[in-house]
Amino acid sequence: MEYIKIFFVNTALLITLAYLANLLFKHTISRVPERTKQVIWIIMAIFAGWLSSFFGYRLDEQVIFDLRYVPLIISAIAYPQPLLLILIGVGTGVMRFTFGINMAAAAGMLNLSILGFICAAISPWIRRSSMSMTTKGLIIILVVNFFNAVNIILFGVIPLYEYISKIMPITFPAGMALSVLFALIARDFHLEHERMRQIEQANALLSEQTEELYKNRIVLEERAKQLMLASQYKSEFLANMSHELRTPLNGILNLSELIAESDDSTDREEIQTYGSLIHRSGEELLLLINDVLDLSKVEAGKLEIVHEEVNISELPMLLYQQFDVIAKQRGLDFTVKLEEGLPETLVSDPQRMQQILRNLLSNAFKFTHKGGVSLTVRQEKRRQGALETSWIEWAVSDSGIGIPKDKQLTIFEAFQQADGTISRQYGGTGLGLSISRDLARLLGGVITLQSQEGQGSTFSLYLPATLEDKA
DSSP, X not given: XXXXXXXXXXXXXXXXXXXXXXXXXXXXXXXXXXXXXXXXXXXXXXXXXXXXXXXXEESSSSOEEOOTTHHHHHHHHHOOOHHHHHHHHHHHHHHGGGGOOSHHHHHHHHHHHHHHHHHHHHHHHHHHOOSOHHHHHXXXXXXXXXXXXXXXXXXXXXXXXXXXXXXXXXXXXXXXXXXXXXXXXXXXXXXXXXXXXXXXXXXXXXXXXXXHHHHHHHHHHHHHHHHHHHHHHHHHHHHHHHHHHHHHHHHHHXXXXXXXXXXXXXXXXXXXXXXXXXXXXXXXXXXXXXXXXXXXHHHHTOXXXXXXXXXXXXHHHHHHHHHHHHHHHHTOEXXXXXXXXXXXXXXXXXXXXXXXXXXXXXXXXXXXXXXXXXXXXXXXXXXXXXXXXXXXEEEEEXXXXXXXXXXTTGGGSTTOOSOTTHHHHHOOOSOHHHXXXXXXXXXXXXXXXXEXXXXXXXXXXXXXXXXXHHO
């Protein structure tokens, strides 16, 4: 009965140690890396085996009966890794020498080392087998207890007859039963730990999902604001467009009605005046329609670009002839300057180049009340590593109202303007800069802006001097 009593004492000690280990794992060790967990597990398993021997039953001064192999059983179930099990077995056996260096201690060290190697040998089967954990645990308990008895018979210092007839009939079934009991208790601890780990993972997942939902909500709110602004801009655009369309249409209708109702008393000069006004209104209407059509073509990717040689000196002169009249009517200065070092020609689409520069010059004159407007053409070379590219800059500068810094990107977007009331005050649909930006990209160039509110603006069209520079 002394063996059973001491086995129960060992079991109580191991259960207490397992409970403390469970608390330690739950609140501290669970947060450390896996490699560190394994090292801590090895230390605790060896300590548990030593503690079992410390409170074991002493048959004499050398022989100690205990459940020091139980931590090895639990380790084979929890961490079925060969090296870990060998270390626990050998380490627990070596700790036996702390109770005295003798033949019994050497036999105990050899016994635990062999059990460690046996558990390491069956660990691959434990990992791969599809059996339930309960079945695997029972097999491991049976194997370890069996070989523990065999090792005592082969290497122990107790006389064979005495061990087989008096000790083994009690210790073997008691060891089996208490190993199963402790394994079940340890299994409950393990399941509790697994549940806590799953709860922590679920909480972490919920936190991530909550954070993701919060981010998505912010994105959706931002998109809702953008949609609201887009709707507002389009509403303003439609209002401005209807206003711009009605003006030339009303002019055409009213003047054509006057011509239709004119009699012989109406002189020819007056009719010619009506005709020229109708023609001008028609041109304004055509420009508006062309802007809308160009925008739709660019967005659909169907706007064709025709590359040909463009005379750099001729294009500024054509623009000067067109806008010099407007400058004189408004009392503004208009200058065109071609700097030295320019090539004679560049390869681009002359029609689209004129369209971009006309838009930039029209805006410059529209928003300039005093001072003047200038068009400067210069060449600029840029180097990126070993590659040098050549660009032609067409800079349109004015001394007009300028553009606030926070609106300098907005004005290039379709249907968006620096101020929704500008179109009502100055006229226009606000599509010119958006179309010019898209056309510049199709030509392989870019439009930049430098402006300060109240001090004028400079829009620069950069185009590659050659097709190689564009590439």
